[in-house]
Amino acid sequence: MNGRAIVLTLLSMIGAAGVLTARADPPPSLPPLVTPETQDAIDLGLEYLARMQSRDGAWRHSGSWGGRYPTAMTALSGLTMLANGNTATQGKYAQNVSRAANFLLASAQPSGLIAREEESSSSMHGHGFAMLFLGQLCGMEEDNEKQERIAAVLRRAVELTARSQSRRGGWIYRPDSSDDEGSVTVTQLQGLRASRNVGITVPKQVIDQAMKYLDMSTLPDGGISYRADRQGGSRPPITAAAVACWYNAGLYDYPSAVKALDYCKQRVGNGEARTASFSGHYYYAHLYMAQIMWLSSKENWEWYFPTMRDWLIAQQAPDGSWEGDGVGKVYGTAVATFILQIPYGYLPILQR
Numbered sequence: 001m002n003g004r005a006i007v008l009t010l011l012s013m014i015g016a017a018g019v020l021t022a023r024a025d026p027p028p029s030l031p032p033l034v035t036p037e038t039q040d041a042i043d044l045g046l047e048y049l050a051r052m053q054s055r056d057g058a059w060r061h062s063g064s065w066g067g068r069y070p071t072a073m074t075a076l077s078g079l080t081m082l083a084n085g086n087t088a089t090q091g092k093y094a095q096n097v098s099r100a101a102n103f104l105l106a107s108a109q110p111s112g113l114i115a116r117e118e119e120s121s122s123s124m125h126g127h128g129f130a131m132l133f134l135g136q137l138c139g140m141e142e143d144n145e146k147q148e149r150i151a152a153v154l155r156r157a158v159e160l161t162a163r164s165q166s167r168r169g170g171w172i173y174r175p176d177s178s179d180d181e182g183s184v185t186v187t188q189l190q191g192l193r194a195s196r197n198v199g200i201t202v203p204k205q206v207i208d209q210a211m212k213y214l215d216m217s218t219l220p221d222g223g224i225s226y227r228a229d230r231q232g233g234s235r236p237p238i239t240a241a242a243v244a245c246w247y248n249a250g251l252y253d254y255p256s257a258v259k260a261l262d263y264c265k266q267r268v269g270n271g272e273a274r275t276a277s278f279s280g281h282y283y284y285a286h287l288y289m290a291q292i293m294w295l296s297s298k299e300n301w302e303w304y305f306p307t308m309r310d311w312l313i314a315q316q317a318p319d320g321s322w323e324g325d326g327v328g329k330v331y332g333t334a335v336a337t338f339i340l341q342i343p344y345g346y347l348p349i350l351q352r
Contacts, residue, residue: 031343033305038340041313044320045337046084049077050096052330057103061328071107071115071126074100075133076334082133083341083350087140101137101150104130108153112160113175122173124164128187131157135194136347154195161188162206168216168228169209181227182217185210186241186288190349193248197348211249214242218256222263236267236278237285243292248349252296261296264289271308283324283335290339295352305343312336 030039053059058070059077078100081093088098107130108114114130115123134150134157141147164171170180171188189210196202216228223234224242239260246257268278268289278285286308293304315322316336317329324332342350 048320057099061330075129080338112156128191131191132194138198169213182238189245222259237281240288270304271311
């Protein structure tokens with residue numbers, strides 16, 4: 001892609017957002033920096049995920065955190081298959097995408113929450129990831145009836161997120177809590193953005209308050225704290241996620257975003273060395289770091305991707321999986337393959 005296309009905004013930008021669609025046909029050649037070894041790793045990873053999908057369409061992984069959170073695991077696994085150019089009707093993994101969508105749609109509760117009963121203690125992460133996946137998929141759906149079903153679930157999901165926002169503008173693990181923290185807040189923002197991009201109404205004041213929450217969480221070093229009370233210092237993974245949210249709103253030159261990007265380049269890095277201060281959330285950090293490097297500039301991407309690419313390829317197990325932050329192989333594989341496929345640029349959320 002030449003130049004930087006303006007990323008579709010949430011509601012902080014005025015104007016109607018068009019519905020972006022993804023191609024299902026593979027490109028004639030590999031994108032820049034995607035080597036044959038990279039493509040082999042992607043193929044093995046997606047084959048692993050396809051094998052791990054349950055009959056009901058969900059992804060679970062027993063003996064890990066991922067086994068307790070099928071909504072988040074399913075949304076992330078479905079998202080990386082969309083990043084491969086698949087839709088619910090086209091592509092090698094079309095059936096996997098369709099089954100994932102059906103599972104998430106069936107998981108939607110009358111309240112609007114997209115979650116299973118077993119996830120009640122921490123349902124909002126999965127809710128946000130589900131909105132992100134379904135929002136990306138909705139614009140690709142060719143069946144009008146299925147598209148409207150997805151849109152109806154997204155409308156209720158957006159309403160649930162709006163009702164669950166704290167007074168400070170953030171969100172926390174459960175929708176019935178008045179508290180907030182950064183990692184859940186960023187999932188809601190990206191989910192709202194994805195929903196807005198396919199024509200779902202998102203209250204402007206919800207976005208405005210959430211953006212203020214990110215500002216309240218910003219520390220002098222450019223990093224973002226875990227909560228808006230700024231206690232505990234800057235958190236590199238949450239900082240990368242916050243930058244992604246600013247970029248999703250088109251705020252590339254926003255002062256806090258500029259400073260936070262510099263912080264991320266220093267503290268998250270490009271995979272050359274694992275930073276001890278957040279080694280427990282390494283894959284999570286790079287899920288967002290990869291997005292902001294891709295969206296910020298060609299120079300940043302060329303600095304970031306080759307090293308991260310090679311590190312990920314070296315970490316892949318013979319069965320095609322990656323271990324991911326102790327959460328489980330499904331999570332690690334979904335995140336790793338998502339990062340490796342960013343240069344294809346299929347997803348609306350990755351449009352520069």
